[in-house]
Amino acid sequence: MRTICFYFQVHQPFRIKKNYRFFNIGNDHYYFDEFENRKIMRKVAEKCYLPTNNLMLELINKYQGKFKISYSLSGTFIDQMELYAPDVLDSFKALAATGCVEFLSETYSHSLASLKSKEEFFAQIDAHDEKIFKYFGQKPTAFRNTELIYSDHIGEMVAEKGFKVMLTEGAKHILGWKSPNFVYFNARNPKLKVLLKNFKLSDDIAFRFSNKNWAEWPLTVEKYKGWLDAIPHNEEIVNLFMDYETFGEHQWADTGVFEFMRALPEYVLRDPNYRFATPTETAEMYSPIAPVHVTHPISWADEERDLTAWLGNELQDEAFDKLYELKSVIDRIKDPKLQLDWKYLQTSDHFYYMCTKFFNDGDVHMYFNPYSSPYEAFINYMNVLSDFIIQIQRAEKTAHELSADELHDLLEQHKEEMKALQAKLAALQQNKEKVEAGNMAKPKVAAKKAAPVAKVEAKTAAKPAAKAKTGAKKKTE
Amino acid sequence: MPIKTLMFGWEFPPHITGGLGTACKGLTRGLAQCGTEVIFVIPKAFGDEDTDTQSIVGANNVRIRTKSFFNEFSQLSNEEEHTEEFNIWKELTYIEVGSVMVPYLTPEEFHEYIRSKENISKSFSFKSVKDFWLAKEQQLSAEGTLSFSGKYGTNLMEEVSNYAIAAAVIAQQHKFDVIHAHDWLTYPAGVAAKKISGKPLVIHVHATEFDRSGENVNTQVFDIEKMGMQMADRIIAVSNLTRNIIIERYGINAEKVTTVYNAVEPDQMAQREYSKSVDDKIVTFLGRITFQKGPEYFIKAAAKVLKRMPNVRFVMAGSGDMMNDMIMHAAALKISDKFHFTGFLKGDDVARMFGQSDVYVMPSVSEPFGISPLEAMRSSVPVIISKQSGVSEILQHAIKVDFWDDDAIADAIYGLLNYNGLSATFKHYGKIEVENLKWENAALQVNEVYKLAMN
Numbered sequence: 040m041r042t043i044c045f046y047f048q049v050h051q052p053f054r055i056k057k058n059y060r061f062f063n064i065g066n067d068h069y070y071f072d073e074f075e076n077r078k079i080m081r082k083v084a085e086k087c088y089l090p091t092n093n094l095m096l097e098l099i100n101k102y103q104g105k106f107k108i109s110y111s112l113s114g115t116f117i118d119q120m121e122l123y124a125p126d127v128l129d130s131f132k133a134l135a136a137t138g139c140v141e142f143l144s145e146t147y148s149h150s151l152a153s154l155k156s157k158e159e160f161f162a163q164i165d166a167h168d169e170k171i172f173k174y175f176g177q178k179p180t181a182f183r184n185t186e187l188i189y190s191d192h193i194g195e196m197v198a199e200k201g202f203k204v205m206l207t208e209g210a211k212h213i214l215g216w217k218s219p220n221f222v223y224f225n226a227r228n229p230k231l232k233v234l235l236k237n238f239k240l241s242d243d244i245a246f247r248f249s250n251k252n253w254a255e256w257p258l259t260v261e262k263y264k265g266w267l268d269a270i271p272h273n274e275e276i277v278n279l280f281m282d283y284e285t286f287g288e289h290q291w292a293d294t295g296v297f298e299f300m301r302a303l304p305e306y307v308l309r310d311p312n313y314r315f316a317t318p319t320e321t322a323e324m325y326s327p328i329a330p331v332h333v334t335h336p337i338s339w340a341d342e343e344r345d346l347t348a349w350l351g352n353e354l355q356d357e358a359f360d361k362l363y364e365l366k367s368v369i370d371r372i373k374d375p376k377l378q379l380d381w382k383y384l385q386t387s388d389h390f391y392y393m394c395t396k397f398f399n400d401g402d403v404h405m406y407f408n409p410y411s412s413p414y415e416a417f418i419n420y421m422n423v424l425s426d427f428i429i430q431i432q433r434a435e436k437t438a439h440e441l442s443a444d445e446l447h448d449l450l451e452q453h454k455e456e457m458k459a460l461q462a463k464l465a466a467l468q469q470n471k472e473k474v475e476a477g478n479m480a481k482p483k484v485a486a487k488k489a490a491p492v493a494k495v496e497a498k499t500a501a502k503p504a505a506k507a508k509t510g511a512k513k514k515t516e
Numbered sequence: 517m518p519i520k521t522l523m524f525g526w527e528f529p530p531h532i533t534g535g536l537g538t539a540c541k542g543l544t545r546g547l548a549q550c551g552t553e554v555i556f557v558i559p560k561a562f563g564d565e566d567t568d569t570q571s572i573v574g575a576n577n578v579r580i581r582t583k584s585f586f587n588e589f590s591q592l593s594n595e596e597e598h599t600e601e602f603n604i605w606k607e608l609t610y611i612e613v614g615s616v617m618v619p620y621l622t623p624e625e626f627h628e629y630i631r632s633k634e635n636i637s638k639s640f641s642f643k644s645v646k647d648f649w650l651a652k653e654q655q656l657s658a659e660g661t662l663s664f665s666g667k668y669g670t671n672l673m674e675e676v677s678n679y680a681i682a683a684a685v686i687a688q689q690h691k692f693d694v695i696h697a698h699d700w701l702t703y704p705a706g707v708a709a710k711k712i713s714g715k716p717l718v719i720h721v722h723a724t725e726f727d728r729s730g731e732n733v734n735t736q737v738f739d740i741e742k743m744g745m746q747m748a749d750r751i752i753a754v755s756n757l758t759r760n761i762i763i764e765r766y767g768i769n770a771e772k773v774t775t776v777y778n779a780v781e782p783d784q785m786a787q788r789e790y791s792k793s794v795d796d797k798i799v800t801f802l803g804r805i806t807f808q809k810g811p812e813y814f815i816k817a818a819a820k821v822l823k824r825m826p827n828v829r830f831v832m833a834g835s836g837d838m839m840n841d842m843i844m845h846a847a848a849l850k851i852s853d854k855f856h857f858t859g860f861l862k863g864d865d866v867a868r869m870f871g872q873s874d875v876y877v878m879p880s881v882s883e884p885f886g887i888s889p890l891e892a893m894r895s896s897v898p899v900i901i902s903k904q905s906g907v908s909e910i911l912q913h914a915i916k917v918d919f920w921d922d923d924a925i926a927d928a929i930y931g932l933l934n935y936n937g938l939s940a941t942f943k944h945y946g947k948i949e950v951e952n953l954k955w956e957n958a959a960l961q962v963n964e965v966y967k968l969a970m971n
Contacts, residue, residue: 061831061856062868065793357847414843418859421852425829428853429794 041267041313042276044234044321046183046206047283049088050113050149051080052388055423057409064426070380075409080123087287092130094286094297098304099139106304107139107315110283111183114147114167115386117174128174135175141317142171144179144202150385151349153184153193154336155363161200163382181206181318185387187236187280187339188346191332194225194233202231204322206280209235210337210344217329220274224327232322233331236280236339240266245281249294257295260302267307275325280339341396349390354417359390361424365431372434380427392416519966520553522692522709524683524702528558528565528572535887536722540698542781544570546959552966555690557705559664559679575682575705578689579660672701673736680704687712694718694966700725700737703744716749716969718962723754723884724761727808730882742766750969752776752962754885755906774968776961777910779953780890790871796854797828797933800873800897802866802888803880805836810879810902810919815842817877817925819849824930828854833869835860870895874939875932879919880905889914893950898942900928910953913946 053071098106112131120128134140146152146163147170153160168179182202184193189207197205209219219235243263247253255262267277282289290296307313316324340348350359362384369381393413410416523544527537544554548569558565561574655662655678662678683705687695695717697706703719710717725733725741745751745766751773753759763770792798799821801814811832818830832842832855839857846855861869870876876892876899883905890907892899893914901908902919915932917924932939 061858062793062865064856065795353844353847354852357850357852360850361853412840414840417843417847417852418857422856425853425856 041270041274042316042321042324043267043307043313044276044278044316044318045108046143046278046280046318047108047110047285048183048186048281049110049116049283051076051083051116051119052149052386053115053119053383054079054409055384055389055419057419059419059422059426061422064422065429066426068426068430070423070427071383076119077123080119083284083288084124084127086292087284088124088127089130090292090297091283091286091300092127092134094301095140096130096134096137098301099134099137102304102308104139105308105315107141107317107320109141109143109181109317110134111143111145112171113145113149114163114170115149115383117170132174135177139317141181141319142175142177142179143181143183143206143318144168144171145183146185148382148386149185149388150382151185151188151346151359151387151390152385153188153196154346154350155359156366157196159363159366159385160196163385164200166382180204181322186349188336189233189333189338190336191226191334193336194231194333195227198225198228198231204232204234204318206234206278206318207236207333208337208339208344209238209278212344213331213333213337218271218274219278220270220276221329222276222322222325222327223329223331226330226332229327229330232327234276234278234318234321235331236278238339240277241279241281244279244296244299245285245289248285248290248296248299258299260299260306263299263303264306264310267313268310276321278321347396348394349387352393352395352413354393354395354413355390358393358417358420358424361421361428365428368431368435372431374434377427377430377434380430384424384427389416389420393420518551518553519694519963519970520692521547521555521694521696521966522687522690522715523554523556523570524679524695524697524705524709525556525558526699526701528556530564531560531562536699538781539722539778539887541566542779542955543959543962545781546779546955546957547962549956550959550963552959552963555692557683557686559675559682573686573690574664575679575686576661576664578662578682578685676701676704676740680708684708684712687715694969696720696962696966697744697748698722700741700744703740703747707744707747710747717747718750718752718965718969719744719748720752721745721754721758721762721884724758724765726761726765727758727882727884730807748772750774750965752965754778755909757882757904757906757909758884774961774965776958776965777906777953778885778887778890779955779958780887780894780950781955782951783894790868792872794829795827797874798831798872799828799875799877799929799933800831800833800869800892801877801879802833802861802869802892803878805832805834805839805842807838808880808882809834809836810881811836811838811842812845813879813919813922813925814877815845815849815851815855816922817879817929818846818855819851820922820926821929821933822851822854825933826854828933830855831858831869831873832856833858833861833866866891867895870897873897875900875929877925877929878902878905879917879925881919883907890950890953893946896943896947898932898939898946900925900932911949913942913949915942 054075055070056072057075059067059070095108099108110131117128120131135142144164145167146160147167148163150159150163152163164182172178180202181204182197182200183206184197187206187208189205194205205225214235219237223233223235225231225233240263243255243258243266247255248258250256270277286296286300304315307315336346337344338346338348350356365381369378392408392410393416395413408416410419523540525537525540527533527540529537529541532538540556544556547554554570555573556570557573557575559574560576561572565572657663662682664675664678679702687709692713692715695706695709695713695715696719697703697717698720699722706717706719709715725737745762745768749772751762751768753762753773753775755777756775759773759775762768762773799818801809801811803809805811814830814832821828821830830851843857846852858865858869870892873892873895874897876889876897878886878889878899878901880886880902881904883902885906886901887907889899889901889905889911898915899911900915900917901911903916904919908914908916915928917928932942
């Protein structure tokens with residue numbers, strides 16, 4: 040029995056304003072291009088998210104539990120659904136309700152934190168999984184790192200965080216003669232199972248589907264099922280991992296990609312040797328056959344399947360290092376607005392725009408890149424980051440000062456203390472006057488005049504005085 | 517008797533791409549103040565140029581098809597007719613043969629472009645002077661005029677030669693005592709006007725091909741420059757630095773060359789206050805980001821200063837063929853959070869940049885004059901300039917360093933940022949000094965050169 044495991048990456052970055060100039064530094068603290076982000080989110084929602092979600096829901100309902108899929112929705116994508124596309128959020132909720140959809144864990148902002156800071160990596164996983172639970176009621180058990188980035192070390196951290204299975208690229212230079220169609224395990228911690236993308240069969244759909252120069256064009260479901268059947272008999276699983284935007288955005292509707300997807304489950308399920316499963320189910324069903332050794336991080340990007348799309352040139356490394364230098368200060372100042380900006384600035388797309396390799400994968404890069412050159416992308420990002428650093432420094436200066444709530448509490452406390460002291464003073468004055476009145480017979484008139492005022496003060500002060508005591512107690516505690 | 521001069525420029529405010537147009541305007545204004553009349557010719561008149569102090573003639577409005585002119589030359593049939601006039605048109609034929617067809621480019625992009633040999637197309641080839649004139653006749657509009665873009669681009673060489681044709685017609689139509697041509701683009705025009713009118717020619721060298729291209733000079737441009745210098749009766753250089761290049765590199769007789777320094781027009785906008793948006797000190801480089809401007813020395817100095825003090829930002833304002841390399845350079849030195857690039861600044865942004873600057877640095881490798889430090893000083897910004905700039909010959913209240921000495925540049929920046937007494941002195945006296953550099957004074961010297969040329 041062979042298992043097909045579908046996983047779709049769904050992500051949108053918060054793109055920063057394209058013309059954030061030097062003159063904006065220190066003045067303009069809103070970095071994100073709301074118009075552009077909304078526009079793109081809406082466009083992709085109409086072309087891809089909504090129709091594809093409908094299709095998936097239709098298929099799940101039709102095959103009554105036999106068709107299963109999985110998604111990783113980045114936190115920034117979920118935030119954008121909240122802001123611009125509640126209809127898409129609803130359709131994902133409907134998919135979650137079928138019980139045939141697994142939501143994977145990842146970093147909140149689709150970041151590269153796993154390469155830099157374990158603490159930040161874990162914090163972002165927690166923030167992301169909280170969101171997933173909030174909307175879909177699932178606590179993720181499978182992990183998919185940003186752009187399938189994986190190494191022995193990253194896998195080890197993911198295992199430590201309690202995940203049972205992790206997804207990554209079945210990169211040729213890692214596997215050699217080995218097949219991606221088995222469950223593997225992490226080389227440092229055998230408890231973590233690793234699912235490897237079958238990039239040939241995945242990319243046939245994701246990249247080549249509509250390419251008329253491709254010898255196999257047009258790709259039919261019969262042909263595709265034939266390729267699945269041609270896989271050696273003992274190979275157990277086929278991991279089809281792809282961008283969700285394959286449907287309707289990278290491959291337009293008129294290429295027939297929706298019809299292909301609609302027909303695929305039927306052809307597969309007609310054959311009793313096949314079934315669909317989610318990553319967690321797949322990992323539970325099969326025993327791992329061997330460790331997978333990945334000393335240097337891999338990803339699913341470009342020919343090299345490495346990190347060079349995001350890191351490695353001077354521009355990317357400088358921006359990346361300068362960003363993560365801020366980690367400890369950000370944690371210290373605990374300002375929610377700055378912490379959100381910090382998350383959004385970590386999104387890997389910003390570094391992707393600064394990539395300088397423009398040969399084999401140049402066109403793919405240009406497709407996603409709003410900037411005309413990596414230099415322009417870098418300058419814009421660094422201007423924003425410079426302002427962000429100034430903001431942090433200002434916030435740090437006032438960090439020992441208190442938040443508005445705390446300040447309010449303290450002021451209240453202070454007020455009550457003042458009242459209590461006033462009451463005390465009034466009481467003492469009264470006493471003094473009494474004593475004075477007793478001692479001296481003559482200046483009675485003055486004492487009488489002062490007395491009523493003091494009495495009134497003492498009366499009004501009596502009640503708060505009691506409160507003040509409890510307030511004072513709290514403070515000493 | 518007031519002198520009347522026919523002046524050829526390439527651009528005039530407000531339509532300018534570089535400093536040349538601004539300098540021309542300042543000079544004509546100064547000349548007007550000493551009673552000299554100026555007819556200012558540009559390839560393309562937009563109609564909104566300031567004509568208070570001079571009349572503007574656009575070569576694009578000049579009718580070339582006149583009996584007395586066009587026919588005369590189009591009759592020239594073969595190379596045996598070696599009249600004086602004939603030679604200049606032969607010159608132009610030669611210029612155009614090597615001309616290049618390029619899209620709109622900035623001056624430095626154009627130089628970059630024509631330096632690479634494969635771009636030089638032989639799209640024009642005239643067998644004879646007659647062919648040349650027949651081709652020209654094809655280009656004439658219904659009104660009998662030639663069209664000009666007035667930019668550095670779409671077959672610049674062709675525009676240069678067309679400009680000379682128009683210049684010859686203009687020289688026939690106006691009365692004047694002397695011809696004055698600014699930089700190589702207008703030398704053929706000046707020479708043509710001289711041939712037609714017999715009046716003396718003064719050429720004004722704001723920059724040479726060596727300043728623009730280092731040692732990789734474009735020989736076409738060099739030849740035009742040399743031809744202009746040889747044909748000129750007198751030459752004005754913007755600094756002794758440039759004067760020496762003219763004498764040594766172009767082999768011109770030293771007695772023919774006079775140095776007249778540029779000036780700067782008083783600040784029109786009084787002193788506008790631009791509030792700073794960051795607390796840090798700001799050190800600025802403003803100019804084209806090309807090898808000749810020494811941008812890398814500014815970056816090296818910036819890295820050194822940042823090691824000593826954190827509360828400072830560096831700004832490289834401008835664009836150019838080395839910009840991307842400089843961005844990489846700053847990133848490799850890990851100072852990109854404190855080192856900013858603005859791209860080319862337009863209009864108000866220049867004043868805004870000066871208004872926010874605490875120090876201005878011009879580390880030029882080779883700078884015939886360099887007017888922007890004067891603009892900085894006018895805005896009360898202390899300046900650090902390279903000894904290899906023409907402007908360093910006249911400024912007292914500026915820190916002068918060798919362009920390659922980034923230690924000295926870093927030192928000077930640090931001093932100006934940290935010792936208030938020092939910066940206050942430079943701000944105060946620098947402003948006074950620059951306000952005393954007046955175009956009237958430059959114009960008086962230019963007038964003397966005219967007199968020498970006329971005698």
